[in-house]
Amino acid sequence: MTARFHYVLRLADTNLVLAQRLGEWVGHAPALEEDLGLANVSLDLLGQARLLFAHAGALEGRGRGEDEFAYLREESEYFNMTLVEQPNTDFGDTIVRQFLFDAWQAALYESLAACRDATLAAIAAKGAREAAYHLRYSAGWLVRLGDGTPESHARVEHSLAKLWPFTHELFVDDDIDRAAASEGMGVLASTLEPSWSARVDGTLGSARLVRPAPATFGWYGKQGRHSEHLGYLLAEMQSLHRAHPGATW
């Protein structure tokens, strides 16, 4: 039961952190359409995160709900993938991060839709359609930028080199993955790699980008060891709630 709880919590955290990052673009995106696009993707991820937190809370059985999970945990108690906490920096970085993530989430949800955890399978079945739509958006932008001007090509090429090392973590199995997968309540992270690669390689080709060499070092966000960026994100996201404990609208 504990492994199942942690497995679901990781998924929820990964969604929440990326939703918060994308939310930082609201009012700042390069065009109105992209402001809407990034905000809508953020909302979808947040909506999925709320369902996942509710499920994690039920599995844990200690009465914690979405607010406790989102606002009252420290950095080391967050188990999101390190990729999603990386800063927005510019639109190129944001699109590359989103594309690498969307391709992973689409593969993940398609697999999870068949798992034995009925609630998780339902969330995944719904999320798979949304992830496919997000991927269409981020892949479309990656092609436009990669196959665009020399400037846009150079920028996303740099973004890809910078963010690629964080993708390694997406496919490393640990004890929680193995325990959840052995009961059929989750999927092994490593099994998602082929379908992720197929999607990523196809789009990189259209974007005239070359797949970077495999990363030589690992990140462990999903085990609670994060890059330097998560703390700042949480500080901003949690400050209001922590300043006014128990406040409601």
Add this chain to the structure above:
Amino acid sequence: MSAHATRATAPPPEVLARLHGILAQVADPEIPVLSVLDLGIIRHLEIRPDGRLEVGIAPTYSGCPANAVIKADVLRALRAAGFDAVAADVLAPPWSSDWLSDEGRRKLLAYGIAPPSRAVGSVRRLRRGDVPAACPRCGSTTTTLQSEFGSTPCKALYRCDACLEPFDYFKCL
């Protein structure tokens, strides 16, 4: 298993008809021409063993802020009519635009929103992209996608290449 456990039962036909009449008046807060019945999000209406009326509601898009408003509106309408109603979230099978009723599609078109194309069903097809929407004003099928995301989570923005008017497209998702 409790000895006196009983199952939820369907309301009698006349009550069901009345419930449908009430729900037909509960509008989607973002597309007010559509009722919750048109949207296809009411999954069940049952009398629970404790006598309360349970309404099963499927959320539309995961991130749609209207989901909470819809649930509150449904409960308010049923309670105003004297029903002791409670809501249950129904996640499976997931809602998609395929659940929109034919009546709902007609209402959307009349309202100036291109209805979603049918049976998008598979995720694979979704990845390739929708069939181009027909312009709700002039019916032309030469249209251009302007933005995959529109004013609400359920809409994308298109422009008609024939009459040059922009229009909303109810996403196939």
